[in-house]
Amino acid sequence: AQSVTQLDSQVPVFEEAPVELRCNYSSSVSVYLFWYVQYPNQGLQLLLKYLSGSTLVKGINGFEAEFNKSQTSFHLRKPSVHISDTAEYFCAVTPYSSASKIIFGSGTRLSIRP
Amino acid sequence: GAVVSQHPSWVICKSGTSVKIECRSLDFQATTMFWYRQFPKQSLMLMATSNEGSKATYEQGVEKDKFLINHASLTLSTLTVTSAHPEDSSFYICSAGGRTDTQYFGPGTRLTVL
Numbered sequence: 001a002q003s004v005t006q007l008d009s010q011v012p013v014f015e016e017a018p019v020e021l022r023c024n025y026s027s028s029v030s031v032y033l034f035w036y037v038q039y040p041n042q043g044l045q046l047l048l049k050y051l052s053g054s055t056l057v058k059g060i061n062g063f064e065a066e067f068n069k070s071q072t073s074f075h076l077r078k079p080s081v082h083i084s085d086t087a088e089y090f091c092a093v094t095p096y097s098s099a100s101k102i103i104f105g106s107g108t109r110l111s112i113r114p
Numbered sequence: 115g116a117v118v119s120q121h122p123s124w125v126i127c128k129s130g131t132s133v134k135i136e137c138r139s140l141d142f143q144a145t146t147m148f149w150y151r152q153f154p155k156q157s158l159m160l161m162a163t164s165n166e167g168s169k170a171t172y173e174q175g176v177e178k179d180k181f182l183i184n185h186a187s188l189t190l191s192t193l194t195v196t197s198a199h200p201e202d203s204s205f206y207i208c209s210a211g212g213r214t215d216t217q218y219f220g221p222g223t224r225l226t227v228l
Contacts, residue, residue, distance in 0.1 A: 036219075043120075043207050043221040044158070090157060094217075101148060102209075102217060104157045 002027040002093050004105035012111045013081055021076040021108045023091030031093040033074045034102070035065055038088045047089070050074065061085065086112045116142050118210050120220035127198055128228055135193045135223045137208030143188035144210035148217065149181075152205040164191050198227040 003026045013019045025031065032051050036044040048059025055067040065076045074091060091105040117140040127133050137147060146165050150158040164170040164185035172178050180202075182194040191210075195202055203226050209217040 041222075041224070044209075044219040046216065046218075049216065101160055101163055106157045109155075 002029075002031060002095065002103045004091050004093055004103055006091055006105035006108050008108050009106065010109045010111065012113060014113050015083055016080050018079050019077065019081050019085075019110065021089050021091075021110065023074045023076065023105060025072050025074065025091070025093050027072075027093060027095070030096045032096065033065075033067060034092040034094070035059065035063070035074070035076050036090045036092060036104075037061075038090065038107075040087075044090065047076070081110070081112050083112050083114065085110060116140075116210070116216075116218040118144075118208065118218045118220040120206075120208055120223050122223060123221060124224045124226075126226045126228065129199050130197055132194055132196045133198055133225060135195075135206055135208075135225075137191045137193070137210070137220050139189045139210040139218070142210075144191075145188065146211045147185055147191040148209045148211070149183060149191075149193050150207045150209070152207060152222075154205075158207060161193075195225065198225070200227045203227045 005024045007022050034049045035047040037047050038044050047063050048057045050057045050067045058064045063078050088107045088109050090107050092102045094102045119138045121136045149161045152158045161176045162170045162172045162183050164183045166185050166188050170183035185191040205222050207222040209219045211217045
């Protein structure tokens, strides 16, 4: 079985400041890792994903994440946030198989202050 | 990129009536589609997995007779909430998986039962 833990339910930051959203996972099998963003009253949009290869993954909107196998972490970072980054961010994993079900973390609400 | 649509985006219905929500993969064939439910300020909870041409697989605790899922083609899955009650009010999101590891999410349907 797999589980995903997002330790921070809310992260407030000032505009143009850096941010890190933490994600840890647990799995007995190899998994793919994802970060999704959900803007108010909208569905989920894929930010980035780690499948294999380089542990540093770059996504859309200036976000990046680093896979750390030893710490079973996949933290999301952005060097300088904007007001438009205000949203809910979900870390997720899926086992190595085609179109398997996704296990989501509880989400982190990122609020940007001007 | 792959696009998944949902219809309607918002529906209000009276208690005791049934509501059908459509999920379509617009530019790819989805062998598997997933239905999620999201309560306010919470993560997505998988309700069921549907494979084209076969019966859906429901997660534990999800009533099969209340949430009817049909996946009649490789581009369309429907979720019917039968005899809806106010506690069924929620945000319903579908996702579609093709031949890769990535799932693509629809924009969601907000159901309000009066």
